[in-house]
Amino acid sequence: MLSDFKYIFTWWLSLFFLSFLSLPLIFLLFKKFWDKGYIFAKTCSIFILSYFLLVLGIFKITTFTLPCIYFIITIYAAINFYLFIKNKLYFKSLFKKHWRIFLFEEILFFLILMLWSYVRGFAPDIEGLEKFMDWGFVNSALRSQYFPPADMWYAGQSINYYYFGHLVFAFLTKFSGIASAITYNLSIATVCGLTFVSGFSLTSNLIYSTLKKPIFRLYFVGGLLSAFLLTFGGNLHLIYKISKTMIEEKQNLQSASASYWYPDATRFIGFDPDTTDKTIHEFPMYSFVVADLHGHMNDIPLVIFFMAFLFVSLTSISNLKSYFFLPAGFLLSLAYMTNAWDFAVYGLLFAIASFLVTKKFWPTIFSGLLTIAFWFLFTLPFSLNFTPMAEGLELSDARSPLYQLFVLYGGFWLISLPFISYFFKNFRSKKILSTDYFVLAILITATILIIIPEIFYIKDIYVFDYRRANTMFKLVYQAFIMYSLIAGYIFIRLRHSFAYRFLFSLVFIFHLSYSYFATKSYYGLKEYKSLWGLKFLEISYPDNLAAINWLNNNISGQPHIVEAVGDSYTTFNQISMATGLPTIEGWIVHEWLWRGGYDAPAARQNEVEIIYTSVDSREVKSILDKYQIKYIIVGAKEYEKYPDLDPDKFDLVDAKVVFESGQTRIYQLP
Secondary structure (H helix, E strand, C coil): CHHHHHHHHHHHHHHHHHHHHHHHHHHHHCCCCCCCCCCHHHHHHHHHHHHHHHHHHHCCCCCCCHHHHHHHHHHHHHHHHHHHHHCHHHHHHHHHHHHHHHHHHHHHHHHHHHHHHHHHCCCCCCCCCCHHHHHHHHHHHHHCCCCCCECCCCCCCECCCCCHHHHHHHHHHHHHCCCHHHHHHHHHHHHHHHHHHHHHHHHHHHHHCCCCCCCHHHHHHHHHHHHHHHHHCCCCHHHHHHHHHHHHCCCCHHHHHHCCCHHHHHCCCCCCCCCCCCCCCCCHHHHHHHCCCCHHHHCHHHHHHHHHHHHHHHCCCCHHHHHCHHHHHHHHHHHHHHCCHHHHHHHHHHHHHHHHHHCCHHHHHHHHHHHHHHHHHHHHHHHCCCCCCCCCEEECCCCCCHHHHHHHHHHHHHHHHHHHHHHHHCCCCCCCCHHHHHHHHHHHHHHHHHHHHHCEEECCCCCHHHCCHHHHHHHHHHHHHHHHHHHHHHHHHCCCCHHHHHHHHHHHHHHHHHHHHHHHHHHCCCCCCCCCCCHHHHHHCHHHHHHHHHHHHHCCCCCEEECCCCCCCCCCCHHHHHHCCCECCCCHHHHHHHCCCCHHHHHHHHHHHHHHHCCCHHHHHHHHHHCCEEEEEECHHHHHHCCCCCHHHHHHHCCEEEEEECCEEEEECC
């Protein structure tokens, strides 16, 4: 761990410097917050700067290089410095009065960053699930001069996916100067840290807004309760499964606990043997454990930032309320480019919260339409190079058993229903505040997100048994976030009831117990390795790792390569993944999804097979020329896929060996 501390500290220092740039903007935006929104400066800086890099790169105004990054940072710093000078007295008094608060949140973020970096060090390999895809996107972005980044698994085309979150971490990787095989794991820890402290900030400020006089312990405790539930909480599946095992199999508690398999909490509905309606219902803790740098996880800090902005905008008495649709549209555009579903999800929250807080129908409609217009405008540079993958809307022909929904979300329902009762009981009294309406809007939105997959789903390429899996996954993930964020608020509002405190404590303990089982099961926590994510290649494919290192050290730009085509979720296409150099065809099912059909990826797969198996040199050369291939990879995965491969055949297309290690060779074409 000590050897990795320099990377963690350098990474944190990079984040701290970038966040410092946004403090004037954040302090003006969150004047009403007790902590002045300090932690949101990190999210603000990395997403705004990445957006500037994206747009300028798409229009080929600047390149994705350090000098251009420094230039954009300088411009952004100058804008915020102007805000500082214009409000100098306010900012000076702010730092003098609140520096302890800022220090506390910075230390809290650093501790969570350290904690999850340490946990990742027990199983740091960038292997399994979606890791090849996610890291490949980062590496492709790192090699890009302009944007959109090249698809490392579809040579000649750009990435047709929501890659903005990956670009954010590519930007941080380049700015920090740390190798991407290490920053992959630091990125997971960063999202974990930002999730915890951002959740703490938002919830504590919701509570703070309801107090007649500041009572630190109330908003501090409430903020921490939500932060823990959001970041490290699970659901009631653990308690349900262990209890069921003890009753049906007559096992004791220790034995039943030892047999618990943590992914079952995310694969529960429809996984009975006789069902054909399998679903996915993940949540942040599961994401942090399995550590895919995927869009739904990358977007967590941003959507919390959006909710904080929405709250302060709707409840502010300043002029911000009159034109907040512009920044709202901007933030929703960032969410869309990171995880497209979040535009619809938080657009729904925008509408419900705006109406409930302001109680004005037509102004809500008007501001909503303007927000959509600005969302479209800010998203346009990305959308010009992106084709949506949805195939239409279908009515659900399956229903989730109510008891299974209760196992997944019943804990949140139990601690939320008393708030609904409290709200309507005091509906006409002064006890109900604008914050209560905002919290109710979050509660209603989260519940709608759970109901939607029971009515309809977005059709995609998933097989029939998983037809509504992706829709449920993307919606209930956000529902979990919303429920968690309001939990601490509701606890403080209803804290005077002993029965409620007892009920909340049980749910809190049950949910938090998941983190112990999941972390212990996945990581073991017995032998710390490092933050370097390529140990699995060093062990299983050392010659390929040597080839990867050679390519990364000697090849600039993004010349095209060819390697064996592999199925999704395998260790095929590791060269393109680890270098960002585009191959003709990579994980074929993923490209099937991204390209909106199977025919084109399948045709490329056949052409790659011809390259490695055909004895007709003219046919091989024709395909190599078609895709402008510069390097041919011959290694363990190629021999595995094409057992009759004779590498000497490449002499006939004038290819020469430029690298060799064991059975792995890299051929360069003229």
